[in-house]
Amino acid sequence: MPRHSLIAATAGLTVLASALTGCGFTGGQPADLQIYSARHYDLEGAFGQFTEETGISVEFISGGDAELLERLKAEGEDTPADVFMTVDAGNLWNAARQNELAAIDSAVLDQAVPEDLRDPQGRWYGLAMRARTVTYNPAKVDPAEFDAKDTYGGLTDPKWKGRLCMRDATSSYTQSLVASLIDLHGREKALKIAKGWVANDVQIMSNDVLLLEAIDAGTCDVGINNHYYLARTLAKNPDLKVDLFWASQGGSGTHVNISGAALVEGSDNPEAALRLIEWLATKGQNAFVDANHEFPVNPTVKPEPVISDFGEFKRMPLNAQAYGDLNAEAVDLLAEAGYK
Template sequence: MQSLTSVIAIAVAATASAASADNVVNLYSSRHYDTDERLYSDFEDATGITINRIEGKADELIARMTAEGKNSPVDVFMTVDTVRITRAKELGLLQSINSDVLEAKIPANLQDNENQWFAFSKRARILFYDKNDVSNPPMTYQDLAKPEYEGMVCIRSSSNVYTQNIVAAMVAHLGEEATADWAEAVVGNFARKPQGGDTDQLRGIVSGECDIAMSNTYYFARALRRDVSGVSDSIDTIGWVFPNQDDFGAHINISGGGVATHAPNRDNAIKFLEYLASEQAQDYFSAGNDEYPVVQGAPLAESVQALGDFKEDDIPLSDIAQNIKTAQRILAQAGWN
């Protein structure tokens, strides 16, 4: 009688075998946007390759890939932050690929230094403020630590990958000791215990709970384009600052993907990634989800254009990823809950 472990192993192997075909690509994605449906259908129409998609939280998908091992059916892993795409790499879940298309179109700082993942859209993490109450908004990330902003700042928790990313970037620019001092001072300026998502930080400004908040640009741009409860009706009261325009620039978060180590349809996986760098797909990242495209010259949605031009931090994301564990330690020591 077969053990349960053997039965599961046989089932996984059978799934992996069935997943390999000339006209499919198997995608694990933590992107949860309904507007991405157009990305997938356009790729299928253009190539005749069917996308078999499983969506879930990034950590759950990473755990699934790890458990499936060499029998995993996944060809492409996509997620929405540097932290988790780097974790997938560190766990050996991604492989290096050669693609002249991706090398030509994706800026060097927005791809892994070993070609294991590439960014396909980006969001700037910037500062927002109440125009009625704040006449001297912070102009840099460092300014959030100033005593004059005591009790005014709303921001996400230390467990959030966006928070970890910005702190890791600060380590890269300022060093560990200076960043630790900064984080402790920012905690002292909290208006409330960190809570909620980026939209909740913007709602905090509208409700009067916060005067200053940090959020990714696409949450605000979305509220410009369509109704977002608790934000859109009072959006004229919210001002924004692209930080650090006189030095390293505004911090960038990404949505990116890579080819799985045991991809049964490797060629199709590369074709899918190359499609995501196409003009059509880049246009849709912006028009459909208020993100910035990564390919130079790709069009911007009106909601994104409304935010204005800015200088972005061009530090390689691979360098920021190396500081994540340091950032996590700094956040814990600062009492950033």
Template sequence: MRLATTALALIATAVPALAEEVNLYSYRQPELLAPLTEAFTAETGIDVNVAYLEQGMVERLQAEGDRSPADLVFTVDISRLAAVVNAGVTQSVTSEVLNTNVPEQYRDPEGHWFGLTTRARIVYASKDRVDTSEVTTYEDLADPKWKGRICTRSGTHPYNVALVSAMLHHHGEEETKAWLEAVKANLGRKPQGNDRAQVRAIWAGECDIALGNTYYMGQMLNDPEQKEWADSVNVLFPVFEGGGTHVNISGVAMTKSAPNRENALKMMEFLTQPEAQEIYAHANFEYPIAPGTEADELVTSWGSFEADDVNLMTLAGLRADALRVIEEVDFDG
């Protein structure tokens, strides 16, 4: 497992130091967190030590147990947040600041995790071959007119599993299974690659529409090698029939062992304040969660949307069923 830290020697120890500090385990890359950690230290004088984990966060926390130096965990995707909570390695946090700044659907009902930013699961559509009015709902993707025209990454990737979980929430298993079978019939190629690869496929003429997350557009538009791909598509914000646009989150949770609990709570509250929210969202081309905050100008240029109001922990509870349905239709086959 590769680690990149600002204080690796400290993070590796099991005995908390007496300095004013807070220790993070993160699935988010250090450079994405650096603007936040630097701002927090400047405001509070509390040092922040970050251990970047490519995988195995839950297993590491379980192995360390009460000796873990980690105070907070940062991750993306509701399924990963739920996995940390379900493993019993987090603790409930009660904070008026957090409850005020984080809308109810973006925090755990029991206070074990709090969302920091959101990203929408949207449709990339060819500017040349697709009218922007042709896709208004996720259900539209099952229309036979898209036969051979849809691209997507693996159906079992967490981003797509979360979307299918939301479909289950809105329509139940029978309709969701029929929808998945119809979407599979419309695929122009076997599911493969990441979200950026789908945009490249549209640019190359391999398909006309694809599922993807909003923040990848920001990343591609700022990458000279990928800007041409991004310029070839429009961003469309479909909704569920009877619901809104599907969103997922980045979030933070306090570990059960947290040796620097007071400092950890200070950082959690800091992260939901407007200044920190906008720093984080702008760095990642995501949407800030706190009321009164705004996304980056580039992100807002893609248009507005109404987010689905289901609590994301509800979707996490449907993950196993979503995976089962995806495998039953052999979506990736």
């Protein structure tokens, strides 16, 4: 089968293929690299810069994490994909577990990406990091009220009853946070924490922006957000009455997750694909993460100014296997706790 022909092994994949969008062909010729990407924001700037610097052109096929993984599996050795890019460590681990990713031997990547933000077998590498931490209305909350050792668990304290807003149980952000708590504390304690949130009459929000607006408006006093949503909102509204508190700095640290990339097993252009991933982890880090106010994974690269103002923080070590392997258990735990 030709390199750039797409197969539809099932009727479901045919529907999927029609739902995905591609861009980046130049001069009527196929691009040098094809990326299957679940990362939907601010791709053009970074990858345009990469093409300018290297002459390697890039095409994107966009979709959800699960959709793109199923597409890779259905296409098998005929896949046109060279790089798989996703927005959750558990998804990267799952793709590696299903043998869709090739191992990379790269001293550049091993030096640029901290050990817990990459696969020990070199099958995927984190590139952008997000922190899910506590936000609050400074007119309503003294940050000294937070439990600095276990901030997430501390929100079960009755003093927060009727004051707490959080994301819904279907959110991957909520599920990954709870999976990390199961990994950290065990299921029994994690269930106790989720039940404590529910007992405090947590108000459920459908997205992080609404959550921040609710805190600003005084609908609730405290929430849990990805840091970059606060950075985006502050960039538009500097008078927003929301501050950030780095969770659990006296204990395990703040929960983090990553967007990352991997070389697809069977790529026809592995050298160029490796060059791209190495570039994204080094010279291209700021181009890749700054527009979305994410943290670079490379410790030698400085964060952009808005999130630099949030201050430094200790992060919870990331366990990608737990995020992937414990996701279903996290969903069941939330349901058992009555968390909607």
